[in-house]
Amino acid sequence: MKFSKILVGLLITATSTIYAQDKEISLEEIYDGTFRQERLQSLQSLDNGKEYVVLNRDRNANTSSIDVYSYKSGEKVRSLLNSKDLSEISRFQGFELSENEDKILLSTNMEQIYRRSSRGIYYIYDVEGKTLTKLSDNKVQEPTFSPDASKVAYVFENNIYTYDIASGEETQVTTDGEKNKLINGVTDWVYEEEFAFVRAFDWNKTGTHLAYLKFDESEVPEFSMDMFGQDLYPSQQVFKYPKAGEANSEVSLYTYELAAEESEKVELGDYEDFYIPRIKWTQDPEILSVQVLNRHQNDLDLIFVDAEDNETEVVMNETDEAYIDITNNLTFLEDNSFIWTSEKDGWNHIYLYDEDGELENQVTEGNWEVTDYYGYDEDSKKIFYQSTENGSVNRDVYSIKINGKNKTRLTEKEGMNSADFSADYTYFINSYTSTETPYEFTLHNAKNGKLVRKIKDNSALLEKEAAYNFAPKELSTIEVNGNELNMWIIKPNDFDENKEYPLLMFQYSGPGSQEVSNSYFGTNDYWYQLLANEGYIIAAVDGRGTGFKGAAFKKVTQNELGKYEVEDQIAAAKKFGEMDYIDEDRIGIWGWSYGGFMSSNAILKGNDTFSMAIAVAPVISWRFYDTIYTERYMTTPQENPSGYDENSPINHVEKLKGDYLLIHGGGDDNVHLQNTMRMVEALVQANKQFDWAIYPDRNHGIYGGNTRLHLYTMMTDFIKEKL
Numbered sequence: 001m002k003f004s005k006i007l008v009g010l011l012i013t014a015t016s017t018i019y020a021q022d023k024e025i026s027l028e029e030i031y032d033g034t035f036r037q038e039r040l041q042s043l044q045s046l047d048n049g050k051e052y053v054v055l056n057r058d059r060n061a062n063t064s065s066i067d068v069y070s071y072k073s074g075e076k077v078r079s080l081l082n083s084k085d086l087s088e089i090s091r092f093q094g095f096e097l098s099e100n101e102d103k104i105l106l107s108t109n110m111e112q113i114y115r116r117s118s119r120g121i122y123y124i125y126d127v128e129g130k131t132l133t134k135l136s137d138n139k140v141q142e143p144t145f146s147p148d149a150s151k152v153a154y155v156f157e158n159n160i161y162t163y164d165i166a167s168g169e170e171t172q173v174t175t176d177g178e179k180n181k182l183i184n185g186v187t188d189w190v191y192e193e194e195f196a197f198v199r200a201f202d203w204n205k206t207g208t209h210l211a212y213l214k215f216d217e218s219e220v221p222e223f224s225m226d227m228f229g230q231d232l233y234p235s236q237q238v239f240k241y242p243k244a245g246e247a248n249s250e251v252s253l254y255t256y257e258l259a260a261e262e263s264e265k266v267e268l269g270d271y272e273d274f275y276i277p278r279i280k281w282t283q284d285p286e287i288l289s290v291q292v293l294n295r296h297q298n299d300l301d302l303i304f305v306d307a308e309d310n311e312t313e314v315v316m317n318e319t320d321e322a323y324i325d326i327t328n329n330l331t332f333l334e335d336n337s338f339i340w341t342s343e344k345d346g347w348n349h350i351y352l353y354d355e356d357g358e359l360e361n362q363v364t365e366g367n368w369e370v371t372d373y374y375g376y377d378e379d380s381k382k383i384f385y386q387s388t389e390n391g392s393v394n395r396d397v398y399s400i401k402i403n404g405k406n407k408t409r410l411t412e413k414e415g416m417n418s419a420d421f422s423a424d425y426t427y428f429i430n431s432y433t434s435t436e437t438p439y440e441f442t443l444h445n446a447k448n449g450k451l452v453r454k455i456k457d458n459s460a461l462l463e464k465e466a467a468y469n470f471a472p473k474e475l476s477t478i479e480v481n482g483n484e485l486n487m488w489i490i491k492p493n494d495f496d497e498n499k500e501y502p503l504l505m506f507q508y509s510g511p512g513s514q515e516v517s518n519s520y521f522g523t524n525d526y527w528y529q530l531l532a533n534e535g536y537i538i539a540a541v542d543g544r545g546t547g548f549k550g551a552a553f554k555k556v557t558q559n560e561l562g563k564y565e566v567e568d569q570i571a572a573a574k575k576f577g578e579m580d581y582i583d584e585d586r587i588g589i590w591g592w593s594y595g596g597f598m599s600s601n602a603i604l605k606g607n608d609t610f611s612m613a614i615a616v617a618p619v620i621s622w623r624f625y626d627t628i629y630t631e632r633y634m635t636t637p638q639e640n641p642s643g644y645d646e647n648s649p650i651n652h653v654e655k656l657k658g659d660y661l662l663i664h665g666g667g668d669d670n671v672h673l674q675n676t677m678r679m680v681e682a683l684v685q686a687n688k689q690f691d692w693a694i695y696p697d698r699n700h701g702i703y704g705g706n707t708r709l710h711l712y713t714m715m716t717d718f719i720k721e722k723l
Contacts, residue, residue, distance in 0.1 A: 022493065023467040024468075024533060025526060026530070027527070027709060027712055027716065028709065029526075030523060030526045030527055031708050031709045031712065035465070035521070035523075037438050037458050037520070038439070038456055038457075038458050039439060040431065040441045040455065040456060041054045041055065041056070042054070043420070043429075044097065045420075046423065047101060048423070049422040049423045049427070050071055050426070051068050051071065051077060052071060052422070053068050053080060053097070054066070054067055054069060057091070061084065062090055062091055063082065063091050064083045064091040064092045064093075065079050065082040065083065066082075066104065067079050067080070068080060071426070071427045071443060072427075072443075072452060074443075074453060074455060080104065081095075081104060081106075081127070085130075086132055088132050089108055091108075093107050093108060093110050094106075094110070095107070098149035099145065099149065100148065101127070102149060103145065103149045104125040105123070105124060106123045107120045109121045111139060113141075114189060114193070115193060115670070116198050117186065117198045119140060119141045120139055121138075121140075122134075122135040122136070122154075124152065133165065133168070135154065135163060136156065136161075136170075138156050138157075140155060140156045140161075141154065141156070141186050141198070142155055142185070142201075144199065144203065146203050146207035147203055147205060147206065147207045148207050150165055150166065150207065151163060151165060152165065153173075153185075155184065155185040155186045155201075158178060158179060158183045158184055158186075159176075159177035160172075160184050160201060161173060171261065173210065173212075173263065174212075174263070180217060180222065180239065180240055181216075181217055181218055182216055182217070184213075184214050184215075185201040185212045185213070186198055186199060187200050187213070187215070188215045188220075188240060188249045189239055189240060189626075189669070190242055190248070190627060190628050191215070191275075191277070193626065193670065194632075195326055195628065197277075197278075200212060200215075200279070201213070202280060202281055203281070204285045204286075204288070205284075206285040207258070208258055208285065209256060209258065209281075209285070209307050210255070210258070211253065211281065211305075211307075212253075212256065213253060213254075213276055213279065214251070214253075215250070216249055216250040216251075216252070217240040217249045218250075220242050220247055220248065221243070221246050222240055223239060223240075223241035225237045225668075225672070227667055237667070239669070241626065241669075243623065243625065243626060244622055244624075244625060244626070244634065244637050245627070245637040248273070248275075248295075248627055251274075251276050252265060253265070253266040253268060253276060253279065253305075254266065255288065255305070257307075266290075266305050266310050266312065267310070267312070268290065268303060268312055269292075271292055271294075274294055274295065275297070275628070276290060276291065276292055277291055277326040278290075278291040278328075278330070280332075282332045282338075283333070283334055283335075283336050284336055287304050287305070287306060287336065288307060289302060289303070289304060289330065289332070290302075290303045290305055290312075293324070295627075297323045297628075297632045298323050299318075299324075300317070300319075301317050302314070302316040302357065314357075315353075315357030316340075316353060318344065321558075323555070323558070323633065324343075325343070325348075325512070327341055327373075329341040329350075331373075333376065333378070336355035337352065337355050339351070339352055339373075339402075340352075340353060341370060341373055343551040346551050347366065347367060347368060347369055347550050348369045348370050348371070348551075349362060349363070349365055349366075349370055350362075350364045350383060350385060350400075351363060352402060361404055362404065363383060363400060363402060363403075364387070366389065368387055368388045369387060369388045369547075369549075370386070370387050371387055371548065372385060372386035372395075372418070374419055374421055374428075375421060375425070377424075377425040377446075379425075380425065380447075381401055381402050381403075382399045382401060383399065383402055384398070384410075384425065384428075385399075385400070386398070386417070386418060386419065389409075392486065393475060393486055393516060393518045394414055394416065394417075395415075395416045395417050395418060396409055397409075397411045397428070397430065398410060399446070408449070409449065410428070411430055411432070411444075412449070413432055413434070415437065415518045415519065416519045417430055417431070417432050418430070418431045419431075422446070427444065427452065428444055428446050429441060429444075430442050430444055433520045434518050434519065435472065435474075435475060435488075435518055435520060436472070436520070437520060438461050438520040439457075439520065440458065441454075441455040442454050443455055469493055471495075471529065472490075473488050473490050473525060474488060474490070474491075475488050475516065475518060476489070478541060478572055480572050480575065481544070481564075481567060483544060483553075485542055485543055485544075485568065486541070486542045487539060487540060487541045487542070487572070488516050488540050489539040490525070490528050490532050492532045492535055492537070493533070495581075496581075497580065498580075499581060500580075501537045501583060502535070502536050502537070502586035502588070503536070503539060503576055503577075503587045503588070504528075504531060504538050504539075504587075504589070504719060505538075505540065505541070505572070505573060505587070505588070506524070506528075506538065506539075506591065506595070507541060507542075507569055507589070507591055508591060508592070509542075509545060509565040509569070509591070509594060509595060510546075510593075510595075511545055511547075511555075511557060511561075511633055512546070512547035513546050513547055513594070514542060514547050514548055516540055516541070516542045527716075531716070534720060537581075541568065541569065543568030543569060544556050544557060544568055545561075545564060559634055559635065560634075560643050560646075561622060561634055561643070562598070562601050562647030562648070563647050566601045566647070569598065570605065570609050570610075573587050573589070573606065573609045573610060574609055577609070585611060587610055587611060588612035588613060588614075588723045589602045589612075590615070590715070591615065591616070591618075592616040592617055593617050593618065593671055593700065595615075595616075595618075596615035596616050596617055596619070597615070597620070599613040599618070600615045600618050600620065600649035600660075600662075600679070601647065601652070603660055605652060607657040607658065610658055612659045612660075612718075612723045613658065613659075614660075614663070614715055614718065615660070615661070616664075616702070616711075617663070617665060618649075618671070618675060618679075619675055620675035620676065621645075621649075621650050622634055622637075622644050624672060624674055624675050624678070625671065649679060650682045654688070656683065659718075659722035659723075660683075660690040661690070661691045661693075661715070661718050662680065662690060662691070663692065663693050663695070663711065663715075664676040665694075665699055665700060665701075666695060666696045666697055666698060668699055668700045670699070670700040671700055676692070676694070680692060693714060695711070
């Protein structure tokens with residue numbers, strides 16, 4: 001009798017456990033940081049290669065410190081600086097060590113300008129003397145130590161200045177800087193956004209010369225945005241923005257000799273309508289390297305400039321039928337030979353050239369891509385890099401001799417591996433993730449990849465997530481239009497193959513991008529878990545034009561952005577619809593930016609396939625987007641009008657049959673609200689019903705305060721109602 005009661009009790013308990021609901025994820029949890037992964041704080045290796053420094057913040061005391069740690073033990077060794085010991089400032093937001101590590105630039109009161117640019121109040125800290133000097137009373141841009149740390153160069157109101165630390169003397173290098181007209185030493189909007197750099201000046205090795213770029217924006221058309229704010233009247237943000245086919249800034253190169261306090265223009269040659277996407281001094285203090293790129297971005301010269309007489313010589317030329325990607329991978333060795341990366345054989349690989357620009361050897365080769373170049377160790381004659389050799393959804397870290405021999409895989413786990421090397425290449429910190437593993441950080445010996453110690457992982461996050469019983473993100477491939485495309489899929493946790501489910505597809509699809517990788521959940525993946533709990537299947541497919549599968553696969557979309565990428569999303573959706581467990585009448589698609597361009601095209605051109613689409617901050621016509629990005633893939637509208645117009649959603653609005661939600665930020669300096677407004681007008685005139693929302697003053701990221709939560713609540717409700 002007692003045995004029976006115990007057995008019945010156990011059965012009731014077990015049954016209750018089986019039918020108990022897993023914890024339901026909420027939008028509030030997703031966007032309040034509940035599932036935020038622990039990351040390794042940004043660190044910088046000291047020259048000794050045995051120690052690194054980290055910026056630590058004490059939020060309770062409102063102080064900042066630069067602390068030194070041992071690579072091998074992970075223990076704190078000492079502090080270089082703690083703001084509690086400074087009377088002038090209570091804390092700082094960032095720091096930069098001088099080359100000889102005896103001085104530190106501290107940034108305070110930082111103010112964002114565009115995506116990569118900012119200005120702030122800076123201080124110079126003397127490590128030995130423990131003294132603090134204010135660089136300028138003005139908020140300045142891009143302060144940079146000279147190699148011997150005797151001076152700092154910076155930009156204020158579009159002019160370059162140098163500051164002598166010992167004397168406190170300030171010298172104005174340029175005087176013609178003027179807002180929306182002439183810029184010295186920092187890039188204009190389109191260079192910053194598309195060539196991904198802001199500081200447009202560089203010290204030579206001995207600190208005797210500065211090289212800098214000057215941007216004449218006079219002929220660049222202005223763009224203005226109304227910013228509504230909290231005042232009675234809106235303000236206007238006005239800036240120079242060259243749209244496809246319009247005038248760019250005229251860019252010119254100068255060298256400045258500090259002793260003579262004189263600038264001299266460098267005559268680069270007989271170039272018209274060109275870009276200078278990179279300048280960099282070589283190991284020879286008299287030789288400056290300059291990259292000059294034609295407007296179509298398929299013909300690049302590497303030029304050496306002799307600072308003595310400003311004579312120029314083209315030492316290398318590279319051409320491509322489509323375009324050439326600009327990187328930071330140019331490395332000069334002690335004898336001025338140099339390392340370069342190129343897609344010239346159809347895959348991105350590493351090459352070695354001598355000091356005259358003659359090819360010595362191709363260091364890496366194979367049907368895989370070098371995806372990051374970490375550097376070269378003079379002592380071991382090794383190059384360190386990351387690649388897709390173990391599959392385009394994975395990354396591994398390798399070393400290889402500069403002669404192309406003795407390649408060594410330094411990482412073991414399959415997934416996404418990324419390295420940060422010590423200054424002398426003794427160690428590297430590896431960050432690793434996979435679909436099953438959130439970020440974990442480990443220290444390794446750079447010689448053989450051997451594990452030295454574990455640093456940090458996200459086991460606590462995994463424990464927290466266990467209560468939710470999240471569905472896995474499954475990686476696979478799908479055959480579409482003759483190609484094996486990478487994909488991931490998330491199914492409801494109680495998935496039943498005998499049931500039918502609605503499908504939501506996500507994609508970005510821009511040239512060289514990647515959404516399908518062997519990596520753990522990002523913020524949107526938690527949103528997808530919420531949708532999966534509501535009975536949706538979510539999937540992503542990287543179609544033609546995306547990256548890391550060779551140049552031909554990436555560049556097939558040249559001159560026709562939105563054609564092959566859309567065809568692949570439509571074909572993938574049709575293939576999904578053929579599966580027994582997917583309802584072919586309930587397939588939706590969404591995307592942001594380029595992805596919004598894609599989702600808009602998909603519901604129009606694929607109106608018999610997609611019943612719903614959401615487009616966030618979409619490009620609606622490439623005629624409205626900037627010169628550098630757009631013309632890289634499309635040439636100009638004057639040369640390629642059909643490429644621009646045939647694949648523009650604005651010219652297909654009459655095809656809309658499904659439910660369409662259009663969302664934009666009113667302060668988007670990147671993809672302008674103009675895109676959405678023109679799409680709205682076209683839809684109205686075609687008498688097509690749709691939903692739309694504008695977030696006042698929000699930029700391309702549409703965030704700040706409660707904005708993200710509101711945005712994703714709106715999209716969730718739209719999906720649940722319409723799909």
